[in-house]
Amino acid sequence: MKRLTLGIVLSAALLGCSDDEQGMPAKDAPEKHTADVVAGKAFAAQECKACHGLDGKGAVPAIPHLAAQRERYLIAALNAYKEGKRTHAALREIAAHMTDADARNVAAYYASQPPVKTKPAADDGFASPYAHGKKLAAACARCHGEDGNSSTPGTPSLAGQQPRYLVVAMQEYLKKERKASPMHALLPGLTQLDKESLALYFASQAPVQRAAPPFGDAAAGEPLSAVCGGCHGSHGVSTDSATPSLAGQDAHYLVDAIKAYRTTRQRENMRLYVTGLSDTEVQNIAAFYAVQKSTAAEKGETLVKDLTAKCERCHAADVDIPGMVVPKIRGQDRDYLVMALRAYRDDRRESSMMHKMSLPYSDSIIESISSFYASQPAR
Numbered sequence: 001m002k003r004l005t006l007g008i009v010l011s012a013a014l015l016g017c018s019d020d021e022q023g024m025p026a027k028d029a030p031e032k033h034t035a036d037v038v039a040g041k042a043f044a045a046q047e048c049k050a051c052h053g054l055d056g057k058g059a060v061p062a063i064p065h066l067a068a069q070r071e072r073y074l075i076a077a078l079n080a081y082k083e084g085k086r087t088h089a090a091l092r093e094i095a096a097h098m099t100d101a102d103a104r105n106v107a108a109y110y111a112s113q114p115p116v117k118t119k120p121a122a123d124d125g126f127a128s129p130y131a132h133g134k135k136l137a138a139a140c141a142r143c144h145g146e147d148g149n150s151s152t153p154g155t156p157s158l159a160g161q162q163p164r165y166l167v168v169a170m171q172e173y174l175k176k177e178r179k180a181s182p183m184h185a186l187l188p189g190l191t192q193l194d195k196e197s198l199a200l201y202f203a204s205q206a207p208v209q210r211a212a213p214p215f216g217d218a219a220a221g222e223p224l225s226a227v228c229g230g231c232h233g234s235h236g237v238s239t240d241s242a243t244p245s246l247a248g249q250d251a252h253y254l255v256d257a258i259k260a261y262r263t264t265r266q267r268e269n270m271r272l273y274v275t276g277l278s279d280t281e282v283q284n285i286a287a288f289y290a291v292q293k294s295t296a297a298e299k300g301e302t303l304v305k306d307l308t309a310k311c312e313r314c315h316a317a318d319v320d321i322p323g324m325v326v327p328k329i330r331g332q333d334r335d336y337l338v339m340a341l342r343a344y345r346d347d348r349r350e351s352s353m354m355h356k357m358s359l360p361y362s363d364s365i366i367e368s369i370s371s372f373y374a375s376q377p378a379r
């Protein structure tokens with residue numbers, strides 16, 4: 001009991017308000033402001049209905065649902081607009097003209113509305129970028145191998161490769177920054193979601209161990225690779241999503257690629273490291289990297305599930321973290337969720353917590369997570 005009381009006092013202190021704390025000992029309770037739901041409804045009908053509906057359902061995509069949202073969060077959000085921490089122009093204007101009592105009443109009203117009914121996620125590729133990528137990858141198998149493990153000399157393996165690098169590589173072919181290749185014809189029709197999904201799929205495949213190539217001396221290549229390891233990782237297994245792994249790559253392709261940095265591939269940092277190498281040294285380095293063991297860079301098949309499991313630590317319906325006002329996001333409007341997550345990622349919305357959480361996410365992952373949450377029944 002003692003512990004419980006301490007928790008309540010702490011959370012009340014952190015929140016600076018105690019409106020809906022349960023079990024606060026009556027004699028310690030500060031003056032209570034009780035919300036007037038009837039007045040809140042009248043206010044909503046006049047000021048909010050056009051956009052948020054009287055039932056709290058966003059009138060068009062990208063307007064958040066307010067129905068059944070946590071009361072404390074609604075008040076906090078209105079304050080954030082009022083104080084300029086959230087920058088949406090219309091909402092700042094609206095919030096600026098509301099009194100504390102208006103905010104309290106309208107928040108209580110919308111929080112008391114039943115949650116908006118959700119639709120199951122559409123099969124638009126966003127629900128599972130991995131499954132979408134797998135479907136598209138069938139067109140690449142002819143050259144790059146069944147799961148991106150190429151056995152054609154000169155054609156690179158894509159299995160286990162770093163995903164951001166794969167997207168950049170595709171874009172480089174499209175922008176003609178790499179020499180024409182037989183695959184050019186396939187790429188122009190791909191959307192950004194397609195490219196990111198393909199990259200996620202290939203990054204998640206297990207690279208197979210290669211036999212020694214018919215040229216080069218791997219033992220002689222190893223010391224030459226010392227300088228490469230700073231970027232390409234120990235034994236060529238990269239840990240940076242924009243730097244390619246070299247481990248387990250086709251040796252012919254590695255030779256071609258290294259030489260290409262002296263001519264067609266315009267990357268100053270790479271050119272610096274490979275201009276001084278003789279042809280024999282290039283072959284030795286390629287032979288060394290080709291036989292190194294690589295690993296998958298991503299776990300794409302369970303990515304959305306793994307990420308949302310982390311979100312649930314704060315956003316699950318039954319979690320209430322003292323000192324933190326966490327909004328409900330299940331059943332929220334999908335386009336609004338996308339906008340909100342992008343705003344955190346791009347530093348347009350203040351929240352150190354959410355910023356850290358959403359920082360590494362590409363647009364396709366943000367869209368996937370948003371599809372997932374929008375399709376979950378709200379509670």
Ligand code: HEC
Nearest residue numbers: 047048050051062063064074077078086088090091094106
């Ligand atoms: C002109 C249309 C419009 C009107 C009128 C309007 N809103 Fe909004 N509201 C929006 C949009 C759009 C957003 C999302 C803004 C953003 O991205 O920050 C929003 C966001 C919000 C949020 C933040 C929700 C969240 O999940 O973070 C709250 C709370 C809110 N509005 C409350 C109200 C209240 C209360 C009223 C009436 C007093 C109102 N709004 C009137 C369009 C409107």
Ligand code: HEC
Nearest residue numbers: 139140142143154155156166169170178181182183186198
């Ligand atoms: C007709 C054969 C062919 C097909 C089909 C093909 N590719 Fe390629 N791909 C190649 C060759 C050859 C190269 C190496 C070109 C070079 O030297 O730059 C390559 C290179 C690449 C690279 C660069 C890899 C790296 O390590 O830099 C990526 C990424 C790629 N392909 C993706 C794809 C995707 C995705 C598809 C399916 C949509 C596809 N390719 C279909 C032959 C093909």
Ligand code: HEC
Nearest residue numbers: 168227228231242243244254257258267269270273274285
């Ligand atoms: C300063 C960091 C850095 C160092 C050091 C470095 N690289 Fe790279 N390397 C990169 C980056 C970044 C890319 C991707 C560039 C691009 O998009 O074309 C790359 C690309 C490559 C590629 C193309 C891979 C592919 O799949 O097409 C090869 C091969 C390569 N590097 C070999 C080497 C070798 C060999 C060394 C050492 C002699 C080396 N690199 C040193 C950063 C580095």
Ligand code: HEC
Nearest residue numbers: 307310311313314324325326327337340351353354357369
């Ligand atoms: C450590 C706790 C925590 C974790 C973990 C967390 N969030 Fe949040 N989230 C918050 C808090 C606190 C806010 C309110 C911040 C604010 O007022 O802007 C928030 C706000 C949001 C919003 C804005 C909702 C709205 O109505 O405007 C979205 C969307 C969101 N989180 C999604 C996610 C997703 C997706 C994940 C997992 C990838 C996640 N969050 C993980 C604490 C967390």
